[in-house]
Amino acid sequence: NAGVTQTPKFQVLKTGQSMTLQCAQDMNHNSMYWYRQDPGMGLRLIYYSASEGTTDKGEVPNGYNVSRLNKREFSLRLESAAPSQTSVYFCASSEGGARNYGYTFGSGTRLTVV
Amino acid sequence: SQQGEEDPQALSIQEGENATMNCSYKTSINNLQWYRQNSGRGLVHLILIRSNEREKHSGRLRVTLDTSKKSSSLLITASRAADTASYFCATDAETAGNMLTFGGGTRLMVKP
Numbered sequence: 001n002a003g004v005t006q007t008p009k010f011q012v013l014k015t016g017q018s019m020t021l022q023c024a025q026d027m028n029h030n031s032m033y034w035y036r037q038d039p040g041m042g043l044r045l046i047y048y049s050a051s052e053g054t055t056d057k058g059e060v061p062n063g064y065n066v067s068r069l070n071k072r073e074f075s076l077r078l079e080s081a082a083p084s085q086t087s088v089y090f091c092a093s094s095e096g097g098a099r100n101y102g103y104t105f106g107s108g109t110r111l112t113v114v
Numbered sequence: 115s116q117q118g119e120e121d122p123q124a125l126s127i128q129e130g131e132n133a134t135m136n137c138s139y140k141t142s143i144n145n146l147q148w149y150r151q152n153s154g155r156g157l158v159h160l161i162l163i164r165s166n167e168r169e170k171h172s173g174r175l176r177v178t179l180d181t182s183k184k185s186s187s188l189l190i191t192a193s194r195a196a197d198t199a200s201y202f203c204a205t206d207a208e209t210a211g212n213m214l215t216f217g218g219g220t221r222l223m224v225k226p
Binding site: 033044050092097099100 | 118144145147149154155156157158159162202204206210212213214215216217218219
């Protein structure tokens with residue numbers, strides 16, 4: 001099925017461990033995004049990539065890094081996980097920016113940091 | 115910071131009734147979008163309404179936009195149990211660099 005694929009779906013980390021969340025889309029979209037969703041907070045943008053080869057910080061980038069590996073893939077890395085990073089992480093993509101396009105979301109990665 | 119704020123935070127109705135959710139935002143926008151999220155799943159794009167549009171329809175969905183009041187509403191007519199989900203508004207603010215900012219969502223429960 002066409003869409004946005006995220007791996008893993010669930011992950012438990014110990015404080016200080018590192019991990020990379022993977023995201024791939026097969027819709028030939030230019031723009032990709034990483035959001036985190038916390039109860040009562042809606043979704044907050046961590047990083048985005050407007051096009052292949054570019055990445056920019058969003059609202060809450062501290063503690064994260066990203067890589068736009070190619071047009072299909074956009075990964076999110078936690079170098080030293082903290083309990084405050086316990087959240088559900090969503091990757092999304094769009095053909096262009098929000099001015100003209102809706103986003104397609106993956107099914108999420110539920111991360112717990114203990 | 116959240117640009118959009120949904121109201122109510124939670125809504126419970128009977129199947130067949132209409133459901134209305136509201137979204138207020140703070141700054142001028144280019145467009146406003148509505149998304150649905152079923153429990154444990156990602157968000158699904160429902161509809162996009164531009165700042166120069168006042169009303170838009172898609173199936174049983176009706177979205178209105180009042181830029182003078184900085185508010186939007188999503189109406190779901192003849193609701194079904196399958197409409198049970200959280201609904202989010204998201205704005206493309208003129209100052210947000212072509213990014214979407216999401217509100218906190220309305221949790222809708224439709225009882226059969």
